[in-house]
Structures are given as C-alpha cells and as structure tokens.
Amino acid sequence: MAERLGPVLRGLRNEAGLTQEELAHESGVSVSTIRRLETGRAHDHRLGTVNLLADALNASPEDRKRLVATLTNTRQRDAEPHPAQAPQQTPAQAPAPEAAPVAAPVERAEPAPARTPVPAPSPIRGELAVAAEDLAREVRRRLQREEEQRRVHDPFALPVRWLPAPERLMDHRANVERLVSGVVPAVSHIDAALDASPDLGGDLRGVADYYRSIRSGRLVILGRAGSGKSVLTMRLALGLLEPPGFPERVPVVFSLGSWDPTTTALRDWMVDLLLRDHPHLGGRVRSGVTLAAALVQADVILPVLDGFDEIAEGLRIQALQELNAELLPMVVTSRHAAFAEAAEAARSPLVLAAAIELADLTVDHVVDYLPRTARPAADRASGSPPLWHDVSKELRALETPAAVTLAAVLSTPLMVTLARTMYSDGPQRDPRELLDAERFPTAHALEEHLLAGFVPALYRPRPAERRTEAGARRRARCNWDAERAQRWLGYLAHHMGSGERDQQDLAWWRIGETLPLALRILAVTLASAGCVALPEWLFGLATSTSGIGWILLDGALMGSVNGAAMGALYAVLVAFGRETFEPSRVRLRIPRRRVDLRGGPVRVTVRRLGAVVVGGFLLGAGLDSAITLEHDLFHQGPFSPAAVAGTLVNLLGAGLIFAGVATMSFLAMAVLETPLDTAAAATPGGLLAANRAAVLQQFVILAPLIALGIAFGGFLVGDLLRPFFGPMEWALSIGLFVGSVAGPGGSSSFLLSFSAWGQWLVLSRFWLPLTGRLPWNTIAFLDDAYRRGVLRQTGAVYQFRHLRLQHHLSQAFREQHRRRYAPAHFAVHVEQPQDYNPLPRTPPSRQLP
Structure with missing residues (x-):
C-alpha cells in the first residue's frame, strides 16, 4: 500500500527530534503548512516544499525517495492538474488559467500576428517559491479585510465605470499589443474587451478580466479625486489572486506617495516596502539578498502603484521617466490632470501601457444606492417617508440649482460615502439640508460640509449596552x-x-518626529540620564557606606554624563545623518544549527562594526572621565601631572573595555536574530508588539552581557596594556559595581534612544500625551x-x-491655531471639465478617441 506524506513526514521529524516550529524555522516552510501536511489536510503541496523539508531534516536518499513517492501518490489520488502545468512547476511559475494572455481574436484561418515576447518572470523554486506562495496568501487576506473594513460591498458596490483614456495618455496600440514591426492590429485586445463589456465595467470584478486582456501587462487608471481608484486597485489585485492557483505574478499594492525617484530606485523602494509590510521576507537566500529583493529581481511581483498624483509635483516627471525605464508589467493610478501634465512635460506617457479613465456616477446610481443604505425600521416606526425620499426626488428632477449642485458633488464614490456616513448611519441629521442653496451656494461649500461632518459622525456617542x-x-x-x-x-x-x-503614511515610529528636534534631543537626554541614575542610586544605597547625599550626587553626575553622551550622539545621527530609526523586523532565538555567515544580520552587523567600536569607546571614556573628575575633585584635591597621566591611561582602558563589550554584545545579538513570522506584523499594532518584544529580548540579553563583560573585561584589558603602561590594577568589586550599573542602565538608555520602539515610548507614549x-x-x-x-x-x-x-x-x-501656523496652501480638488454635464443618467458614448 502506498505511503501517505503525513505519517512519513511526522516520523522523520520525530526521528530528528524537532518540533513543528523548529522544523518551520529550519526549512522556511510555515508552521501551518507543516501542520496541514502532517494531518493530511493539504492536497496542493509542491515538490519544492518537500525538498525544503527534506533538507531541513537531513533526510537520507532513501527517505527522500519515500517523500517524493508520497507526493506522486497524493497527486494521483487527489489532484487534477491543469493540462498545461508541468508536475514540478512552482506556484509562481504556474499561471492560473485566467491569467494566460488572451489570444488574438481573429478567425482560425488567419495566422496570429507576430508579437514581441512579453518578459516572463525568472524561474523560481525552493524557498523562493514558498515565499511567493505565502506572500500571495497574505496579500489576498489583507485586501479582503480592507474591503470589508471600507464596506465596499455594503449593501452593494457602487458601479464604477471606465472609458478609454485619450490616446495622448497611452502608448500606441501596436506597442500595447507587443506587435512586431509592420504588423497593424485590426482589432486590438483592448477593443475586444470593451466590446465584450457594453457597460464599461459596471461591476468592480470586471477590472481583473480587462487587465488580463492587455498583452503588455501595463495599465494606467485615471480619475478625479475620490472617483474610486484605490478601491478599483484593490479589486484588481483580488481578482488576479482569486483561486484556483496563483497568478504568474503576485500583485502587491504600493502607495506611490512615499517614493522619491531622485534618491531611491523603483525596485529598491519596492523592496523596502515589502520588508516593512511583510517582515518575514527579510530572510536571506543563498546569494545573501533578502527574500523580498530576490522576488523583485525575479519579476515575481506585479507592482500596483496607487497614487501617482501623490508624488511631490516637482518629482513627477522624473518618476514617470523611471517607470518608463522599467518595462516590467505594472498598474499605475493617478488623477487625470497630474498624469497628463507629467506626460506632456516628459513628452511620453507610460510606455507600453493602455489607459482607462473612471467615469462619474450617474444620478440613477446615487438615488439607487443612498436609499438602500438607510435603515427602514426607524421610518416605519415614525411613519415618516424614507430618509432619502425627498432628496432622491429632487435629484431625479434636476430642476433647481441646489439639486444640480448636489448632483455634481455626489458624482464620486468618496462624496457618496461621506453623505452615507453623515445621514444614513446616524438618525440625528436630515439629508434635506443638502438642498439648502443659501447655506451651500457652491459645490466646494457642499463638499467642505461633508468633509467637516465626517469625523463627528463617526465619533457620535454610542448607546449604552451591557458589557463585561x-x-x-x-x-x-x-x-x-x-x-x-x-x-x-x-x-x-x-x-x-x-x-x-x-x-x-502615518507610521507609529515616525509620530515622534512631529516634535521639534530640540525637544526630541531633550527627551532622549532626560530618559538616558534616568536610565543610568536610577540603577546607580539603587545599587549605591544597597552596597555603599557613603552618605545618601554622596550617593545621590554620584548618581546624578553619572546619569548626566550618560544623558549628555546619548543626546549628543542622537543629535548627530538625526540632525546631520537624517536618520530615521526604523522598526526592527527580527526576533531573537537561539540557533539550533550553525549560523550562515555569508548573509543575514551577522554580515550586516559586521559592516557596522566600526561605528559600534567607536561608540563604545567614546561612551566608556566619557564615563571614566566623570568618575575620575568626581574622585579627584572631592578626594584628592587639585590635579597633578601624575594624576593627568593616570587619567589618560584610565580613559584608554575604559574605552577599550566598553568597545570590546559593545562589539561582543552586538555580534551576539546578530547571531540570535531571525526574521519575523509571516503574519507577526500584519498590522501597525502587530509590528509595534513585535518590536516591543524584540527590545525587551535585547535588554534581557544585553544587560547581563554588558555587566559581565565590564566586570571581567578589565582583567583582559589590563593584561593587554601592561607592556606599554606598566602594572595595572582592576578590582573585581569595582568591576561588578560598574557592570551592575552600566549593564541595565547602558542597555536601556541605548534601546530607548536608538530603537523605533524606544522612540515611540519616550516621545509618542509619554511626551506628546503629556503636552495634550x-x-x-x-x-x-x-x-x-x-x-x-x-x-x-x-x-x-x-x-x-x-x-x-x-x-x-x-x-x-x-x-x-492660526496664531502659530501659516495658512494652508493645499489646492482645492475641483476637477470638472469645462463643459461639465452634471451626472448624465445614461453612460456616455464609448467611442475611442
């Protein structure tokens, strides 16, 4: 009888003495996948996954044959492979049936036109294929949750329609079709797709099918502010990720507003955002690069670039040029005016790209949608007509200037959503006030009214209910x-x-940057001073026979020196280096196998070793200077030449001790670092919790390492310096006391000053709330x-x-706060054509330009 994969895998894992979590860490396969394989609930596992597990288990050739045999038996028993799919294709290599390019819609007797090949993703397998599969699942899960959060389908999705954009904003049809020279497209794929959809979309789900009809895989989506571009991109990505299978490329939505094309290449910027939003892609492949970089380099990622108009105005031309330099498939969204201006200035639209433009909502769309968002129970109880009855009647007639103005405002999904939130979701407001022409004489005034009422409507008092x-x-x-x-x-x-x-981007680790630099430096200085002064007072009171006044003075002096040192270093890094303390995307774990020194955090830390050594040396020399100054002033009186010489030797010794301890500690931290799990940081709160746990783990490891290193490192440094400066004494009691203070004090002050969570705690969790x-x-x-x-x-x-x-x-x-701040200079987004016809009730003509 043929063996099943679950028992074989479970037996090999038990023989190796590994738990499921340990096997997941060694192989790179998620714990959930291993659990499904062992319980027999997974029927879509791949040969690459089995190979990763076999490598992690150090399986013998016979055991590998058993694993492969179970894979073959499972496929024969449970799977019905796609005819065009090879048995050993990875998820990233095997395109879903819907993702295949649409063949030219011509008669069978005519030969297909010759086309330039569309660049295909580089073949991937092993851990990279597993990473692509996990990324696709995670992207799909997040987008579905975001759709639910935005209530896109409650009660139904607003009908977003699109038209072909003007030809000056798209490339030649032959280029979009990837036709070779001399071939003229009789009927393009784009025309065929539009002919197959008479209502030009209507349903958001149709955008994925439309994108698949574009041979080049490059599309520009244009529309007015609030016209639904972001929601359309979510639906596009979800449509491409719909099962069965996974697409040839994994669509990932990137917000373009954070991209600066003058400082960061497009692919590097994509890698940075992938690492930010998917920390598990920080794992390294054999070449030493991260999984995120390897996926981008292999063209496995389909960038869905949302918000070209949100790039700084002076950078849009260069941004368009950078996008044209990358010929990989992509989707770009933008306001019409911003993209048209950049294309005209650059003398080129997005090359090889088709372009569509979102149309306005019609009156019929609005009067059908808004009444269905209201709750009919209240109307029945009061006997009054439905909430939107009078407004719908006025909109259908369009006989008054107020109705025309309201129709123009409600031509975008954004304004319809604001109106729904203010009036349908709360019983306190009457939507008939939207027809008050004296109160809202212009469309802009009405839009500002809806924007102003949005937040108060969402924060209206909640009814009391029984709670635990x-x-x-x-x-x-x-x-x-x-x-x-x-x-x-x-x-x-x-x-x-x-x-x-x-x-x-509203990132929790950047909220503290809203404070002036001087206040941030002051907050870091005070926090660092307290980190050292507090343990100095505690250990001093517990061990010292000196008076309490002396102990308090000693702690205040040591804390002040540490605070000044940390504040100065922080000022240098932030003011001159413009450094932002990014959140850590790793956790600490004792490695169960040898550490790969060819890549990963160890190699990164080695590159930064110089800064670690210099920083440790300066900190040790500074603390020793404070101790020597205090001792000479209060015990030995004026300085003597011998005292000065001894002080310089002590500075050198203390600097070497702290530099060695800092180097040892950071190398130990690098060895223990491992990427976060797949969903450990799926949300801002999750990333914050992961960083808090990482910082606490670092403190638990750094504090004893620094304490013991200082306590016993003095003996080693004394032996090294003895040939140059003669006999040197290092009392173990002094070393233990200094280490007991510097261990928790130094590690906590460093972590609070130079980690994302530390900055969050000092500035956003304490300072900003303290000032209201x-x-x-x-x-x-x-x-x-x-x-x-x-x-x-x-x-x-x-x-x-x-x-x-x-x-x-x-x-x-x-x-x-007009006394403190200059007036706002944001442009008003009124993007109506010169001959604007407010909300036609029938779709506009679908004639290609």
Missing part, C-alpha cells in the same frame, strides 16, 4: 469624544503635510480610528481615508 468588566474598561479607553478626536487627528494630518512634501497633543494610548486611538473608518491600513502603516480628508483636517487644525 474587561470590555467596559477597554471601551472606556476608546470612547473619545468627537472634538478631541478631531483635534488629535488634525495634529497628525498637519504634521504629515508640514515638511517639504506631503506624507501619506495626542491621547495617552495613541496606538489604541489609531486602531479605533481605523475601525471607525477615518483611517485605512496599508501594511504596517495607516493612511487617512482619502487625501482630501487629510488636507481638510490639517486645514481645520491650522485655523484653530
């Missing part, structure tokens, strides 16, 4: 009133746009704002629901 004690405490922390919530959100929005360029700029539980406030719908989540960072909402909150914050 723990749930009541949790809700009490998140029950912020609308006024304070709007002030805190306005503070964040203002500082996100107060620099040289707008920032769309943010709530005490900032991460809970941001998470609550995301659940309410003010923020959206993009990987490990938050973003405001829409850039217009961010600008509105920023401007409102400045108006409340």
Whole structure:
C-alpha cells in the first residue's frame, strides 16, 4: 500500500527530534503548512516544499525517495492538474488559467500576428517559491479585510465605470499589443474587451478580466479625486489572486506617495516596502539578498502603484521617466490632470501601457444606492417617508440649482460615502439640508460640509449596552469624544503635510518626529540620564557606606554624563545623518544549527562594526572621565601631572573595555536574530508588539552581557596594556559595581534612544500625551480610528481615508491655531471639465478617441 506524506513526514521529524516550529524555522516552510501536511489536510503541496523539508531534516536518499513517492501518490489520488502545468512547476511559475494572455481574436484561418515576447518572470523554486506562495496568501487576506473594513460591498458596490483614456495618455496600440514591426492590429485586445463589456465595467470584478486582456501587462487608471481608484486597485489585485492557483505574478499594492525617484530606485523602494509590510521576507537566500529583493529581481511581483498624483509635483516627471525605464508589467493610478501634465512635460506617457479613465456616477446610481443604505425600521416606526425620499426626488428632477449642485458633488464614490456616513448611519441629521442653496451656494461649500461632518459622525456617542468588566474598561479607553478626536487627528494630518512634501503614511515610529528636534534631543537626554541614575542610586544605597547625599550626587553626575553622551550622539545621527530609526523586523532565538555567515544580520552587523567600536569607546571614556573628575575633585584635591597621566591611561582602558563589550554584545545579538513570522506584523499594532518584544529580548540579553563583560573585561584589558603602561590594577568589586550599573542602565538608555520602539515610548507614549497633543494610548486611538473608518491600513502603516480628508483636517487644525501656523496652501480638488454635464443618467458614448 502506498505511503501517505503525513505519517512519513511526522516520523522523520520525530526521528530528528524537532518540533513543528523548529522544523518551520529550519526549512522556511510555515508552521501551518507543516501542520496541514502532517494531518493530511493539504492536497496542493509542491515538490519544492518537500525538498525544503527534506533538507531541513537531513533526510537520507532513501527517505527522500519515500517523500517524493508520497507526493506522486497524493497527486494521483487527489489532484487534477491543469493540462498545461508541468508536475514540478512552482506556484509562481504556474499561471492560473485566467491569467494566460488572451489570444488574438481573429478567425482560425488567419495566422496570429507576430508579437514581441512579453518578459516572463525568472524561474523560481525552493524557498523562493514558498515565499511567493505565502506572500500571495497574505496579500489576498489583507485586501479582503480592507474591503470589508471600507464596506465596499455594503449593501452593494457602487458601479464604477471606465472609458478609454485619450490616446495622448497611452502608448500606441501596436506597442500595447507587443506587435512586431509592420504588423497593424485590426482589432486590438483592448477593443475586444470593451466590446465584450457594453457597460464599461459596471461591476468592480470586471477590472481583473480587462487587465488580463492587455498583452503588455501595463495599465494606467485615471480619475478625479475620490472617483474610486484605490478601491478599483484593490479589486484588481483580488481578482488576479482569486483561486484556483496563483497568478504568474503576485500583485502587491504600493502607495506611490512615499517614493522619491531622485534618491531611491523603483525596485529598491519596492523592496523596502515589502520588508516593512511583510517582515518575514527579510530572510536571506543563498546569494545573501533578502527574500523580498530576490522576488523583485525575479519579476515575481506585479507592482500596483496607487497614487501617482501623490508624488511631490516637482518629482513627477522624473518618476514617470523611471517607470518608463522599467518595462516590467505594472498598474499605475493617478488623477487625470497630474498624469497628463507629467506626460506632456516628459513628452511620453507610460510606455507600453493602455489607459482607462473612471467615469462619474450617474444620478440613477446615487438615488439607487443612498436609499438602500438607510435603515427602514426607524421610518416605519415614525411613519415618516424614507430618509432619502425627498432628496432622491429632487435629484431625479434636476430642476433647481441646489439639486444640480448636489448632483455634481455626489458624482464620486468618496462624496457618496461621506453623505452615507453623515445621514444614513446616524438618525440625528436630515439629508434635506443638502438642498439648502443659501447655506451651500457652491459645490466646494457642499463638499467642505461633508468633509467637516465626517469625523463627528463617526465619533457620535454610542448607546449604552451591557458589557463585561474587561470590555467596559477597554471601551472606556476608546470612547473619545468627537472634538478631541478631531483635534488629535488634525495634529497628525498637519504634521504629515508640514515638511517639504506631503506624507501619506502615518507610521507609529515616525509620530515622534512631529516634535521639534530640540525637544526630541531633550527627551532622549532626560530618559538616558534616568536610565543610568536610577540603577546607580539603587545599587549605591544597597552596597555603599557613603552618605545618601554622596550617593545621590554620584548618581546624578553619572546619569548626566550618560544623558549628555546619548543626546549628543542622537543629535548627530538625526540632525546631520537624517536618520530615521526604523522598526526592527527580527526576533531573537537561539540557533539550533550553525549560523550562515555569508548573509543575514551577522554580515550586516559586521559592516557596522566600526561605528559600534567607536561608540563604545567614546561612551566608556566619557564615563571614566566623570568618575575620575568626581574622585579627584572631592578626594584628592587639585590635579597633578601624575594624576593627568593616570587619567589618560584610565580613559584608554575604559574605552577599550566598553568597545570590546559593545562589539561582543552586538555580534551576539546578530547571531540570535531571525526574521519575523509571516503574519507577526500584519498590522501597525502587530509590528509595534513585535518590536516591543524584540527590545525587551535585547535588554534581557544585553544587560547581563554588558555587566559581565565590564566586570571581567578589565582583567583582559589590563593584561593587554601592561607592556606599554606598566602594572595595572582592576578590582573585581569595582568591576561588578560598574557592570551592575552600566549593564541595565547602558542597555536601556541605548534601546530607548536608538530603537523605533524606544522612540515611540519616550516621545509618542509619554511626551506628546503629556503636552495634550495626542491621547495617552495613541496606538489604541489609531486602531479605533481605523475601525471607525477615518483611517485605512496599508501594511504596517495607516493612511487617512482619502487625501482630501487629510488636507481638510490639517486645514481645520491650522485655523484653530492660526496664531502659530501659516495658512494652508493645499489646492482645492475641483476637477470638472469645462463643459461639465452634471451626472448624465445614461453612460456616455464609448467611442475611442
């Protein structure tokens, strides 16, 4: 009888003495996959996965044959492979049936036109194929959760329609079709796709099929602000990730607003964001590069670049040129005006790309959608007509200027969503006030009204309900009133746009940067001083026979020296190096096998070894200087030449001790580092928790290493310096005392000053709430704002629901603090054509330009 994979794998794992978690760490295969394989619930496992497990188990040739035989038996028993799929293809190599390029729609008697081959992804296998499969699953899970959070399908998706963009904003049809020279497309794939969809989309799910019809795989999606481009990109990515199987390339949505093409290449920027949002891709392949870099280099990632218009205006031309230099398949979204201006200035649109433009919502769409979002129970109880009855009647007639203005405003999904939130989701407001022409004489005034009422509507008081004690405490922390919530959100929005360029990413590790540099340096200095002064006082009171006044003075002096040193180093790194302390994407774990020194954190730390040595030497010399100064002033009186010479020798010795201890500690940390699990940092809160755990682990390891290194390192340094400076004494009691203070004090001050979580704790968790700029539980406030719908989540960072909402909150914050801040200079997004026809009830003509 043929063996099954589950029992064979479980037996080999038990023989090797490994748990499922340990096998996952050694092989790179997720724990969930191993669990499904051993229980027999996985029927789609690949040969590459089995090979990874066999390598991690050090399987013999006979055991490998048994594993491969079980794989073959399982496929024959359970699988029905696609006819075009080879038995050993990896998920990234085997395109789903829907992802195959559409053949030319011509008669069978005519030969297919010759085309330039579309660049295919590099073949991948082994751990890279597993990483691509895990990434596809994780991207799909996150996008589905984001769709649910935005209520895209509640009660139904707004009908987003699109038209072909003007030909000046797309490449030649022959280039998009990848036809060779001399071949003229009679009927292009794009025309065929449009002919097959008379309503030009209508359903968001149709965008994936439309993209598959584009031979070059390059598409530009244009539209007005709030026209639904971001939601359309989510639906496109989800459509390409729909089972069965996985696409040839994994679509990943990137927000273009954070890209600076003058400093970072497109592929490098993509790698950075993949590492930020998917920390498990920080693992290294045999060549030494990260999994993220290997996937990008192999063209396995399909970049869905959302928000070309959010790039700084002066960088858009170069950004378009950089995109044209990369001929890989991609999707780019932008406002029409911003992309058209960049294309005209660069004298080229996005090469090899088709372009479509989102159309406005019609009156029929609006009057069908908004009434269905209202709750009919309240209307039946009060006997009044439906909530949107009068407004719908006025919109259908379009006989008054107020109705025409409202129809123009509700032509985008963004404004429809704001109107729904203010009126349908809460019984306090009457939508008939939207037809008040005196109050809202222009479309801009009406849009500002909807934007201004969005946050108060979401933070309206919740009805009392029966809760558990723990749930009541949790809700009490998140029950912020609308006024304070709007002030805190306005503070964040203002500082996100107060620099040289707008920032769309609201990252928890960058919130502290909203404070002036001087205040940040002061906060770091005080925190570092307290980290050393507190253990100095505790150990001094426990061990010293000196008076309490002397102990307090000693701790204050040592803490001040450490605080000044850390503050100065922080100022140098931030002010001159412009360094941002990024969150750690690793956890600490004792390796069970030999460490690969060819790549990974060890090699990275070795490259930084010079800075570690110099920093440790200066810190040790500075602390010894303080000790010597204190001792000479209060015990020996004035300095003598011999005392000066001895002091210099002591400085050298202390510097070497601290430099050696710092080097040893950081190399030990590098050996213990391993990438985070696949879903360990799927959210900003998850990344924060992972960083908090990593910092605490680092403290637990660094504190005793530094303490013991200082206590016993003095003997080694004394032996090294004895041939040059004569006999040197190092008392073990002094070494233990200094180590006991420097171990916890030095490690905690370093971690608070130069880690992302430390900066978050000092600045965002304490300083900003202390001054009233943010709530005490900032991460809970941001998470609550995301659940309410003010923020959206993009990987490990938050973003405001829409850039217009961010600008509105920023401007409102400045108006409340106009004495301190200059007026806002954000442009008003009114993007109506000159001959604007408000909300035609029938789709516009679908004539190609």
